[in-house]
């Protein structure tokens with residue numbers, strides 16, 4: 523599959539076929555996750571694959587228990603239907619104070635690799651700012667050592683339905699040039715030589 527198509531195919535679908543994910547495929551997803559950038563190249567990740575139904579139920583219960591009031595309609599029960607969950611955790615020391623970024627980037631690779639193989643995933647956090655109980659309970663259930671932080675929890679499986687329609691923003695809405703709010707591209711071309719000379723006179727302005 524072309525890269526762009528895989529990116530565009532990635533959607534969160536919360537119903538899964540009763541079909542397992544082969545081990546080789548799972549290994550290739552983790553291999554793609556390992557290609558993510560990491561602070562100081564610390565590669566601080568570990569990934570826990572959860573197939574046990576009781577463990578899935580305990581994790582769903584934690585997510586539901588600490589779900590904020592305004593999100594109560596979004597139960598985590600669906601994760602029990604996924605053939606497997608992947609918990610990404612990071613070693614705090616190897617993450618150089620950038621645990622969340624390191625964990626999220628590896629997870630993003632994983633989501634795209636899964637989409638490329640026809641799998642669906644749902645990004646879910648395994649920690650909540652201001653609620654250390656969430657990470658603590660997940661750490662306890664999965665026996666994660668104290669010097670590791672759980673970052674994301676991703677159900678993985680084959681989709682049992684097509685994705686819901688999703689409205690996307692247009693590029694023109696979100697893209698600025700040079701400073702926030704500037705929609706016009708004023709600078710057409712900037713020569714490296716002029717930058718090195720520290721001169722602004724050579725800039726070509728339309």
Ligand SMILES: Cc1cc2nc3c(=O)[nH]c(=O)nc-3n(C[C@H](O)[C@H](O)[C@H](O)COP(=O)(O)O)c2cc1C
Nearest residue numbers: 532533534535536596597598644645646647685688
């Ligand atoms: C930080 C973050 C937290 C999320 N948490 C949840 C969650 O707790 N439960 C859930 O079902 N989906 C969760 N999602 C998935 C989003 O709902 C989903 O990505 C979004 O609706 C866009 O849909 P798409 O992934 O199909 O493009 C989360 C996504 C992000 C980025």
